[in-house]
Amino acid sequence: MNNEKALVWFRRDLRDHDHAALSAALGEAQQVYCAFVFDREILDALLNRQDRRVHFIRESLVELDTALRARGGGLIVRQGRAQEEIPALAQQLGIDKVFANRDYEPAAKQRDTEVARRLAECGIAFQHFKDQAIFDGDEVLTQAGRPFTVFTPYKNAWLKRLTAADCAAYAGQGELASHELAGVPALAEIGFENTDLLELGIQPGMAGAGTLWEEFSAGRIKRYASLRDFPALKGVSYLSIHLRFGTISIRELVRGALANGADSWLSELIWRDFYFMILDHFPQIVGRAFKPEYDAIAWEDWPAGLAAWCAGRTGYPLVDAAMRQLNFSGWMHNRLRMIVASFLSKDLGIDWRLGERYFAKQLNDFDLSANNGGWQWASSSGCDAQPYFRIFNPITQSEKFDPEGRFIRRYVPELAAVPDKYIHSPWRMSQDEQERAGVVIGRDYPGPIVDHAQAREKTLARYGVIRKAS
Numbered sequence: 001m002n003n004e005k006a007l008v009w010f011r012r013d014l015r016d017h018d019h020a021a022l023s024a025a026l027g028e029a030q031q032v033y034c035a036f037v038f039d040r041e042i043l044d045a046l047l048n049r050q051d052r053r054v055h056f057i058r059e060s061l062v063e064l065d066t067a068l069r070a071r072g073g074g075l076i077v078r079q080g081r082a083q084e085e086i087p088a089l090a091q092q093l094g095i096d097k098v099f100a101n102r103d104y105e106p107a108a109k110q111r112d113t114e115v116a117r118r119l120a121e122c123g124i125a126f127q128h129f130k131d132q133a134i135f136d137g138d139e140v141l142t143q144a145g146r147p148f149t150v151f152t153p154y155k156n157a158w159l160k161r162l163t164a165a166d167c168a169a170y171a172g173q174g175e176l177a178s179h180e181l182a183g184v185p186a187l188a189e190i191g192f193e194n195t196d197l198l199e200l201g202i203q204p205g206m207a208g209a210g211t212l213w214e215e216f217s218a219g220r221i222k223r224y225a226s227l228r229d230f231p232a233l234k235g236v237s238y239l240s241i242h243l244r245f246g247t248i249s250i251r252e253l254v255r256g257a258l259a260n261g262a263d264s265w266l267s268e269l270i271w272r273d274f275y276f277m278i279l280d281h282f283p284q285i286v287g288r289a290f291k292p293e294y295d296a297i298a299w300e301d302w303p304a305g306l307a308a309w310c311a312g313r314t315g316y317p318l319v320d321a322a323m324r325q326l327n328f329s330g331w332m333h334n335r336l337r338m339i340v341a342s343f344l345s346k347d348l349g350i351d352w353r354l355g356e357r358y359f360a361k362q363l364n365d366f367d368l369s370a371n372n373g374g375w376q377w378a379s380s381s382g383c384d385a386q387p388y389f390r391i392f393n394p395i396t397q398s399e400k401f402d403p404e405g406r407f408i409r410r411y412v413p414e415l416a417a418v419p420d421k422y423i424h425s426p427w428r429m430s431q432d433e434q435e436r437a438g439v440v441i442g443r444d445y446p447g448p449i450v451d452h453a454q455a456r457e458k459t460l461a462r463y464g465v466i467r468k469a470s
Helices: 020-028 052-069 082-093 106-121 151-161 205-217 220-227 240-245 250-259 263-281 292-296 303-311 317-329 334-347 352-362 368-378 394-401 406-411 431-437 452-462 464-469
Strands: 005-010 031-039 075-080 097-101 125-129
Touching: 005 020, 005 082, 020 031, 020 097, 020 125, 031 052, 031 082, 052 075, 052 205, 052 240, 075 082, 082 106, 097 106, 106 125, 151 263, 205 220, 205 240, 205 250, 220 263, 250 263, 263 368, 292 464, 303 317, 303 334, 303 352, 317 334, 317 352, 317 394, 317 406, 334 352, 334 368, 334 394, 334 452, 352 368, 452 464
Parallel strands: 005 031, 005 097, 031 075, 097 125
Antiparallel strands: none
């Protein structure tokens, strides 16, 4: 260790343990400072001043600041353009090197390049580290030395390469440099308002992540494969928002999956690495189809159809329940994400990018790589996507994954008294049956916005351009 001063720039890694950049800084420098920037370029683009994600970040920073203060330091918080704030702070503190963990989004990579350039002009080094993925960059390639574009061979290569060292925790104990700290600003100081985050039972920070992980790994992880597809059951981990903002380490989760023989859950974590890799190597997928020929599809211009889908008023109960869950809580079960994405693009014939954009606005756990990957998978335009002729039937999906209609009745309460035999397609009830159930179709609950069989034929014709191209 030398006499260097280091600055650790926290971004989507809001924890003080098993943290690659922090560990490296503590190992190299005698004095280590920690900082976070509320980036105005990101915040000013958010239209909702009651954004749960900003609330989650703010509360997680309070916990992180407390943890860092206990180690003699604390969190220096700035707001502004990160390209300006980080170089200015580094100069102010007399920093020799800035440490940060890698981000794979095109805008973030561009930002980091600019930060590195400005730091270099001041004689300050910038180094970034792999932290939010197990493998990144060119670590997992095909035998031809190219990025994988199909998941299963990627997964096999990923598993073959994995060693205990790849998922070992980073050391990170050590004293931090003291600094005059103002604390984490209140939401109002950055132009935002409190949300219903806590009322929804979402506990931010490392403590919130730890509670969820302990509960999941102590029992449900072993039953994940059998429970994962049923939204009415408590079968998943609910850790997605914590992974998104790094309040828990991916390495800890991979170790837990391996220790419990949870192959199905481990596969989901590998999908996460896969989508990071795809975004990193193919940044053109932001706004465009991974398969260029799919950009030739003529989508429906149907604002009313999009509005009905967004509001959960399509007349298909499981689709509507899923969208209402999203609108209410900012979260949606993964099986339902696939169903509603397929419904928008293949039943309504609406451009998948409009759905992707709506999810980006609504999801607490929004992550560009996974969101883009999921939408392109459902619309068949992405890498390793479902074939264009595979079109989810919203009724049979409902019957299979919410057989008793428990999830539907929770989020579409107007259907609460509908008999089980009709809960997946209530328009099939007679007028008398509708009256007895207290829900008249077309008055209390909409009829189907499209006929699935007819929509399927239109979709196959719409995607015919792909057949011609191939």
